[in-house]
Amino acid sequence: MSVPVEVTINGRAYSGEVEPRQLLVHFIRENAGLTGTKVGCDTSQCGTCTVQLDGAIAKSCTVLTVQASGSSVTTIEGLSNGVDLHPLQEAFWNKHGLQCGFCTPGMIMASAELLKNNPSPSREEIRHALEGNICRCTGYQNIVSAVEEAAGAMGGS
Amino acid sequence: MFPSQFTYHRAASVAEAVQLLGSNEGAKLLAGGHSLLPMMKLRVASPPTLVDIGHIADLKGVSADGDGVRIGALTTHAEIAGSALVQERAPVLAEAASRVGDPAVRNRGTIGGNVSHADPQSDLPTVLTALGATINATGPGGDRSIAAADFFTGLLENALEDNEVLTSVSVPGVASGAGTAYVKFSHPASRYSVVGAAAVVSLSGGTCSSATVVVGGVESTPTRASSVEAALAGSATGGDALAAAASAVSGDFGGDPVGDVFASNEYRQAMAAVYVRRALEAAVARAG
Ligand SMILES: Cc1cc2nc3c(=O)[nH]c(=O)nc-3n(C[C@H](O)[C@H](O)[C@H](O)COP(=O)(O)OP(=O)(O)OC[C@H]3O[C@@H](n4cnc5c(N)ncnc54)[C@H](O)[C@@H]3O)c2cc1C
Ligand code: FES
Ligand code: FES
Numbered sequence: 362m363s364v365p366v367e368v369t370i371n372g373r374a375y376s377g378e379v380e381p382r383q384l385l386v387h388f389i390r391e392n393a394g395l396t397g398t399k400v401g402c403d404t405s406q407c408g409t410c411t412v413q414l415d416g417a418i419a420k421s422c423t424v425l426t427v428q429a430s431g432s433s434v435t436t437i438e439g440l441s442n443g444v445d446l447h448p449l450q451e452a453f454w455n456k457h458g459l460q461c462g463f464c465t466p467g468m469i470m471a472s473a474e475l476l477k478n479n480p481s482p483s484r485e486e487i488r489h490a491l492e493g494n495i496c497r498c499t500g501y502q503n504i505v506s507a508v509e510e511a512a513g514a515m516g517g518s
Numbered sequence: 519m520f521p522s523q524f525t526y527h528r529a530a531s532v533a534e535a536v537q538l539l540g541s542n543e544g545a546k547l548l549a550g551g552h553s554l555l556p557m558m559k560l561r562v563a564s565p566p567t568l569v570d571i572g573h574i575a576d577l578k579g580v581s582a583d584g585d586g587v588r589i590g591a592l593t594t595h596a597e598i599a600g601s602a603l604v605q606e607r608a609p610v611l612a613e614a615a616s617r618v619g620d621p622a623v624r625n626r627g628t629i630g631g632n633v634s635h636a637d638p639q640s641d642l643p644t645v646l647t648a649l650g651a652t653i654n655a656t657g658p659g660g661d662r663s664i665a666a667a668d669f670f671t672g673l674l675e676n677a678l679e680d681n682e683v684l685t686s687v688s689v690p691g692v693a694s695g696a697g698t699a700y701v702k703f704s705h706p707a708s709r710y711s712v713v714g715a716a717a718v719v720s721l722s723g724g725t726c727s728s729a730t731v732v733v734g735g736v737e738s739t740p741t742r743a744s745s746v747e748a749a750l751a752g753s754a755t756g757g758d759a760l761a762a763a764a765s766a767v768s769g770d771f772g773g774d775p776v777g778d779v780f781a782s783n784e785y786r787q788a789m790a791a792v793y794v795r796r797a798l799e800a801a802v803a804r805a806g
Contacts, residue, residue, distance in 0.1 A: 362523060381526035381568070382558075403519050405556050406707050408622065417596070417625040423555050424626070427526050428548070428572060474621060492709060493620025 366430035370395065371439025385429050386410045386421035389436060397437035397466045401495070408494030411467035412436050418474045420493070437466035440473060448514040449473060449507070458507030460498035468494050472508045480517030484509065521558035528570045532656050532683050535571050539681040540658060542567040547683065549592060549631035552623055577630070577685060580604055585691030588654075591630025591684045596621070598629060608649060608689045610698035610716060614641040617702055619709045630684045633669070636676045636739070638776045639710040643670055644734030645700050647742070648716035651689045657682035673738035673774065696720045697805030701796045703735075703789055705780065711735050712781045713789045717797040719750070721805045726750045729801075731794060733767060736786045738774040745769040746794060755802045764795035 363378040368388060375393045389398050389412065401409035403422050410422040413435040421434075441447040449469045452458065459465045468491065475482055475490035482490065487508045488501070496504060525542070529535035539545050545567035548554060557563040571577065577592040580601045587607050589598060598604050599616035618624050618632075618641055632642045633653060646653075646666040653664045657679055669677050678684060692698055698718045702711040714734040720727045729750040731743040749763035767790050777783035 362525075364526065381524060382521045384520070403559065405552065405623070408620070411622055414625075418622045419626050420622045423552055425526075425548075425551065425555070427528075428551065428570060471621065490621055493622050495707075 364427060366426050368393075368426065368429050368431075369433040371435055379426050381425065381427050383426045384422055385412075385414075385419075385424040385426050385434070388426040388429075389421060389434065395436050395438050399463055399466060401463065401467075406493075406495065407464070408467040408471060408491075409464055411470040411494065413470060413474070418470055435470075437469060440469065447473075449476070449511040452507040452511035452514060453504070456503050456507035456510055458499065458504045464494060464496040464498075468496065468504055472511065475508070476512055476515060476517065480515065481512055482508070482517075519559040521555070522561060522564045524558075524565055525567045526570065527567065528573060531574060532571075532576065532685060535569050535574070535683050536656060536658055536681060538567075538569045539683070542569070545569050547571050547634075549628045549634075550594065550626040551631075552619075552627040553631060553635040553637065571683065582607075583688055586689045589629050589687045589689065591686055592628050593630075595619075595624035595627050595629070595632070599624065604689075607691050610692075610700050610718070611642070611645050611649065611689060614645040614700040614702075614714075614716070617641060617700070617704070617709075623709075629687055633687065634676055634678065634684050636670050636672075636674050637710075638673065638735055638738050638740075639705070639712070641700065641702060641711050641714050641734070644711075644714045644732050644740045645716045646687065646689065647740040648718055648730050648732040649689050649692070649698075650730075651687055653677075653684060654686045654688060655682045655684050661685075663688070667742070670739035673776070692718060693720055695806045697801040697803065699797045699800035699804065701793050701800065703793060713786050713793050715790065715793040715797040717794070717801040719798065719801040719805050721755060721802070724755065726753045726755055726802070729798075731767075731797070733770070733790050733794060736771055736776060736783065736790050738776055741770055741773065743767050743770045743794060746798075750798070757799070760798040760802065761795050764798060765791050767791050767794050 367376040399409040401407035405423045546565035595615040595618040651666045702714040718730040733741045745766040775783040
C-alpha cells in the first residue's frame, strides 16, 4: 500500500515510502524528525501544526503527505538559520508571547505570513490573521504585542 | 487520527479524473481536502479511493466572462478574496471568501470543493445562490451547467453525478448601481458560519426597487428569502423599514431544518432576522 513521496523541508529533500493516509504533520515529525511542528486538536482548528506549504501557510494535520509530494515546506526550524533567532522568535521571547509554548510554532508561522503580506498590521489585523491559532495560556495580549514588536524590528511600524 | 486505508491517484487532467472516478467504485475527488480529510479522520467518510485533482493547472484561476467572472474549481478562497477582477465584478463574493475560516483554511480550501461539499455552514453556496451563479461540470457524457439555485439538493448533497467533476463557477455581473453584502455569524472556534446572509439591493428614487436575499445555516440548503424580497419591493430604506422587511424571513423557513448543540434551529431562525437586517443595511449603504 505504501507509495513513494519526496518533500523538500527547509531546503532539504526528504524521500520515503508512506501510506497514502499519512498526514503531512507526521511526515514532518516522524520521517524528517522535525518536532517543532505540533499536533494539538487534530481537527483543523487549533493551528499548532501550521507550516508553509509552497509559500503559503497550511494546517499540516489537514494535508496528506502524498498531496504535498513534490512541494516545498518550511517549518519553524527553517524560519531562521538555526543560530540567530528570527525577529518574531525574538519578539515572542521579549514580550512573553508564550507560556507553555505549545501554540508558539504555529503562532509564529501564521504571524510570518501576515508580516509578509502586511508589514505594519494594526492590533486588530494581527488578531484577524491569528484567528486560526488557539492559545490556552496567554490570553493573546502578549502574542499580539510580540507580533507588533517584530513588525517594527523587521522595518514595518 | 488517521483516515482508514485508501488508494491514492493523482489526476493530471479533468479527463483522467473522470475516467478514474468511473473505474473505481466509491472513489471521491480530493481538492483542498479541507472538508473531506476532517471527515475521513473522524471516519465519517471512508472512501476506498481518492482521486487528487489538486494539481490540475487548468482548473485554477479567475477570468473575465461577459460582464461577470468565471472561477476555476481549484481557485482558493484566498485567491478569490485577493482577485482584482472578483473585487470589481462580484465584490460580495470576495467579501465572503475573505471571511471563510482562517488564513490557512483560505489558502487550501477551493471554490469547487466548497460548493460540491454543499455544507449548510459554508459561505459560498449562500452568496452564489444570491448572485444567480452557474456551476459548470464535466462528466463522461460531456459538459453541462447547473444553476446554483438547483445545485444544492440536500444536506451535503448536490446535483452532480458520481463521475462528474465540477470545473468552474460562472458568476454574472451585478446590475449597475446595485449594492451587495454578505454578513455572517462565525462559529467562535472553527469560524464556519452559524448563520450567513447575502443581499443584492437596487434602489430607485429613494426606495428599494428590487432585492435578492439568501440565508445560509438555517436549512440544509440555502434559503431564498422571498418574503423579505416581497416586503422590500417599493419599501423605504431606513433602519425601521429594513428591520421590518428582515423580520419577514421567519415566513421563508419551511424546508429541512439544521441545528446542533452550539445553535438550535430556533436560535438560527432568530439570528437570521438579525443578520438579514445587517446585510440589507450594508447593501443599501453601498447601492448607488
Ligand atoms: C477549520 C475550518 C474552518 C472552515 N471554515 C469555513 C467557513 O467559515 N466557511 C466556509 O464556507 N467553509 C469553511 N471551511 C471549509 C473550507 O472552506 C473548504 O472550502 C471546503 O472544505 C471545501 O473545499 P476543499 O477544496 O477543501 O474540498 P475537499 O475537502 O477536497 O472536497 C470536499 C468535497 O467536494 C468534493 N469535490 C472537491 N472538488 C470537487 C470538484 N471539482 N468536483 C466535484 N466534487 C468535488 C470532494 O469529493 C468532497 O466530497 C472550513 C474548513 C475548516 C477545516
Ligand atoms: S493540530 Fe492541526 S489544526 Fe490543530
Ligand atoms: S503558550 Fe500555551 S498554548 Fe499558547
